[in-house]
Amino acid sequence: MKCQCSSSSSSSSGVDEKSVFSLTSSSKYEDYLGEKTKGDLNVKVEHLEAFGIDSQATLKGPMEEVARVEAEEAEDLLRDLGIPTPSSSRQSPRDIFCSRTLNLQSISAIGYDMDYTLIHYNVIAWEGRAYDYCMENLKKVGFPVDGLAFDPDLVIRGLVIDKEKGNLVKADRFAYVKRAMHGTKMLSNRAVSEMYGRELVDLRKESRWEFLNTLFSVSEAVAYMQMVDRLDDGTIAAQLGPLDYEGLYKAVGRALIRAHVEGQLKSEIMSKPELFVTPDPELPLALLDQKEAGKKLLLITNSDYHYTDKMMQHSFNRFLPNDMGWRDLFDIMVVSARKPEFFQMSHPMYEVVTGEGLMRPCFKAKTGGLYSGGSAQMVENSLNIHGDEILYVGDHIYTDVSQSKVHLRWRTALICRELEEEVCVVDFLFTCKSTEEKVQLTCFGKFRSHYL
Numbered sequence: 001m002k003c004q005c006s007s008s009s010s011s012s013s014g015v016d017e018k019s020v021f022s023l024t025s026s027s028k029y030e031d032y033l034g035e036k037t038k039g040d041l042n043v044k045v046e047h048l049e050a051f052g053i054d055s056q057a058t059l060k061g062p063m064e065e066v067a068r069v070e071a072e073e074a075e076d077l078l079r080d081l082g083i084p085t086p087s088s089s090r091q092s093p094r095d096i097f098c099s100r101t102l103n104l105q106s107i108s109a110i111g112y113d114m115d116y117t118l119i120h121y122n123v124i125a126w127e128g129r130a131y132d133y134c135m136e137n138l139k140k141v142g143f144p145v146d147g148l149a150f151d152p153d154l155v156i157r158g159l160v161i162d163k164e165k166g167n168l169v170k171a172d173r174f175a176y177v178k179r180a181m182h183g184t185k186m187l188s189n190r191a192v193s194e195m196y197g198r199e200l201v202d203l204r205k206e207s208r209w210e211f212l213n214t215l216f217s218v219s220e221a222v223a224y225m226q227m228v229d230r231l232d233d234g235t236i237a238a239q240l241g242p243l244d245y246e247g248l249y250k251a252v253g254r255a256l257i258r259a260h261v262e263g264q265l266k267s268e269i270m271s272k273p274e275l276f277v278t279p280d281p282e283l284p285l286a287l288l289d290q291k292e293a294g295k296k297l298l299l300i301t302n303s304d305y306h307y308t309d310k311m312m313q314h315s316f317n318r319f320l321p322n323d324m325g326w327r328d329l330f331d332i333m334v335v336s337a338r339k340p341e342f343f344q345m346s347h348p349m350y351e352v353v354t355g356e357g358l359m360r361p362c363f364k365a366k367t368g369g370l371y372s373g374g375s376a377q378m379v380e381n382s383l384n385i386h387g388d389e390i391l392y393v394g395d396h397i398y399t400d401v402s403q404s405k406v407h408l409r410w411r412t413a414l415i416c417r418e419l420e421e422e423v424c425v426v427d428f429l430f431t432c433k434s435t436e437e438k439v440q441l442t443c444f445g446k447f448r449s450h451y452l
């Protein structure tokens with residue numbers, strides 16, 4: 001490509017550009033057509049003012065100062081034109097971040113999980129209620145729970161419970177423990193080092209480590225860490241039998257599962273979904289856009305039909321145009337999918353044939369159908385779309401994102417709502433003028449440990 005400064009055109013000032021710029025070329029850099037591809041651009045200072053440029057101000061002083069002034073002028077211009085600058089676009093936490101290239105044109109079908117993916121729950125309300133049921137059930141079997149309350153800031157997704165030691169640990173990408181809590185108390189770096197040293201968190205050892213894969217894990221982990229405190233201070237009655245940290249974890253898990261199995265939690269949420277769901281009017285329209293762009297849409301959820309129908313009606317129908325309902329968005333819907341087995345093996349499939357949820361056995365999924373069980377293989381076969389033509393979006397780190405990729409080569413996207421807060425904090429820090437101000441702000445923020 002020819003350098004523009006070597007052209008013979010004249011500027012509006014009547015000065016030939018050749019007389020202002022000169023190019024010191026190197027014959028070493030030529031493309032296969034013999035054109036120069038590299039050279040040094042030299043500015044003839046004496047002619048700059050002919051273009052209305054203050055040569056003294058432009059070329060004097062440190063380069064950083066010149067760059068800063070030019071950047072400010074550019075930002076002023078962009079602001080006047082109403083074009084967002086890179087710094088202002090950073091302030092949008094609702095974004096898609098890529099860890100590797102994904103060509104959406106090569107994607108024929110997009111599958112969605114439902115809970116915490118298409119439907120975002122108010123974590124404090126949902127997990128708080130799950131925690132309450134868990135504590136009620138623990139109390140019924142004799143555990144001391146008086147004075148305890150749900151603390152959503154105690155636990156975040158991505159941490160790991162060490163059931164052997166009653167700890168909650170944060171591992172780095174090499175699986176070394178970097179920070180740890182025992183019960184609700186943070187351990188010092190020295191204590192962490194003495195306790196774990198170079199030991200690795202091996203998630204395959206399920207009897208010891210429990211990874212917090214979803215926001216649904218928060219209530220259980222908060223209850224467990226608080227009960228570890230009660231076990232340590234000796235307030236758990238002896239009649240409950242000899243209890244270690246592992247046994248305590250099982251007891252808390254049983255109490256929470258009981259709330260799920262007995263259906264108390266879900267029936268309360270279904271009766272008042274507005275108290276538990278954070279509405280997102282843009283989401284149904286985003287799916288409608290994808291459908292109109294020719295993508296097949298799938299819903300694959302572990303929730304049962306009645307719960308799925310109720311929550312999707314509440315979250316989607318009012319934001320869809322005309323008489324469209326949530327079922328009109330999807331080409332295939334699977335409830336009670338039993339992920340991760342759904343991605344790994346085949347279960348019997350049933351078609352949901354009435355609004356009340358009556359089902360009949362079925363061997364092949366059809367477009368527009370609503371099914372219970374089955375397998376990812378059946379979905380692929382019925383759509384004749386396979387492997388990396390499918391993008392699956394979910395919030396469960398292992399089930400949704402790891403297993404669909406490992407077993408079927410589906411492309412995957414993780415919903416990580418926690419990033420929204422983190423992006424806001426990072427943007428906030430960008431606006432701070434001094435280190436002291438950053439320290440002040442982060443000292444009061446819940447993310448201080450990440451940035452200090």
Ligand SMILES: [Mg+2]
Nearest residue numbers: 113115116395
């Ligand atoms: Mg989910």
